[in-house]
Amino acid sequence: MKSPDQATSLCHSCPKLCRYACPVAETDQNEATTPWGKMSAMKLSENGILPFNRETASLAYKCLDCKASEGACELDNPVPETLFHYRAKAFAAKVAPPSILTYAEQFQKFSNPFGIDLQKKMKSLLPREFSTPLKKIAYFPGCSEIQHFPKSTAHALVLLRKCRIDLELFHEPILCCGYPLYAAGDIENFREIAEINIHAFQKYREVIVGSPTCLQTIDVTYRQLGFRFSTRFYHVVEKIKIPPTSLHPLPELRAGQRIAYHDPCHLGRARGIYDPPRQFIKAATGVEPVEFFTNRANSSCCGAGGLLPISSPDTARQITMNRIEEFKRTGASVLVTASPECACRFKAIDPKIKVMGLLDLLS
């Protein structure tokens, strides 16, 4: 991995080759928020040419962590990771955007972004048999799934057991991977959550994860921060391998409704998982999903990543609306995605469209 200095130097001397890949710059129509503009600002602040004040620091938060610039960059320059390094610097210097500082403070109360006891909620919704400890494999839903898509957790557990995977529900008190703190730049508290989670994960040989963002955070970011652990992590869609005859779709989907599949950035571009969700939709409903105009590695982001809805709500909203317009142009009537965070975002911005989690296609 390139150091922040190497990464910002590369961008600063680059003729903006990824200019059109960044949805934030495209939406803002602003050179300052292109990957080149944001990385150059960080470089100039390191060199003492720009002050590292609230205005400069705010550019580090103009990033969705969608990996689109990395996909377009011949040099694989890690723009989001580098900008997150500067978020940490901004947070420590108290020059992060005030909305971010408030958000991180609220997160601390329950160690999740929703301000509720998620462990209690999850236990009340699921059969006791899934909470029996001492298995070597666990299911970690992630906090957005528990809060907004608890049925997905139940479906995941039942389907994984049908696949003869002897697993339990992750039963430790913290049910958030800490990504919101990482994206806020609150590295100190993020490290603390990571340490607690890793201690719990190490009891398992494998952990199957519901949220692609949690998976990316645990399996990649924790390791980038120097944590070492042997547990293997998978997204749930990688593990569900059962014949279509065992899958029973919701009655309303049997009429051959057209379904469009949205690739979550942290499952697609970050991990290269494109076919398994499409195969699952075909197996569950008997119908091939419809494709968005931008899909797979070129898929547009849903607008929820990197805490952009907190730091730049208008830009984030426009990005989500653009993706929803793209969905409407597919002619499909249901938008399905493998990420609870993307699904929540679409629902929040346009409650009229029908949005479903992948596993919620089943009755």
Ligand code: SF4
């Ligand atoms: S991410 Fe790559 S292509 Fe984009 S400005 Fe930086 S070096 Fe250039």
